[in-house]
Amino acid sequence: MGQANSGPHWQNDEDVSNCNKCQKPFTVVVRKHHCRGCGMIFCSDCSGFSGEFPSKHVFTPARLCESCYNKRGFEKHDARSACQSCNKDFGSEGVTKELCRNCGKLTCGACAPPSKGLPAVPSGVRICPRCVTSITELGEVVRSEAKESSRRFQRESSSF
């Protein structure tokens, strides 16, 4: 287990003997888990949420505590009936409902295709046009964190 230096300030394992939420004491069975959003340590039950947390530069689903999960700011599936970018109705033929993983707004699949090659965003993550612009501007700042994920082997051989 290594300490991550990027992202939130991670709570030290040694500083924590109880879950930050339910106060359950950690044992060999009740393991410590870091929330990737706030960096605090929780038991597996209290950190059993999985999601992206763009404002913390978490663009792929990661372990989150409940409060981070609820703080992510993603719109509910029925929050709007038309794409926030092109205004096409989600009920129309071929207009799929997707979430921009950066601003959390409901965007159609055509406006937010899976990204490829944005500096700070792993490929395959949907980002709306507005956010693509701001991420590109932010690219320099967050590039160091993107390195982590780009180390993964990118090319997938066809498995069919």
Ligand SMILES: [Zn+2]
């Ligand atoms: Zn807990």
Ligand SMILES: [Zn+2]
């Ligand atoms: Zn958290």
Ligand SMILES: [Zn+2]
């Ligand atoms: Zn659209």
Ligand SMILES: [Zn+2]
């Ligand atoms: Zn967006």
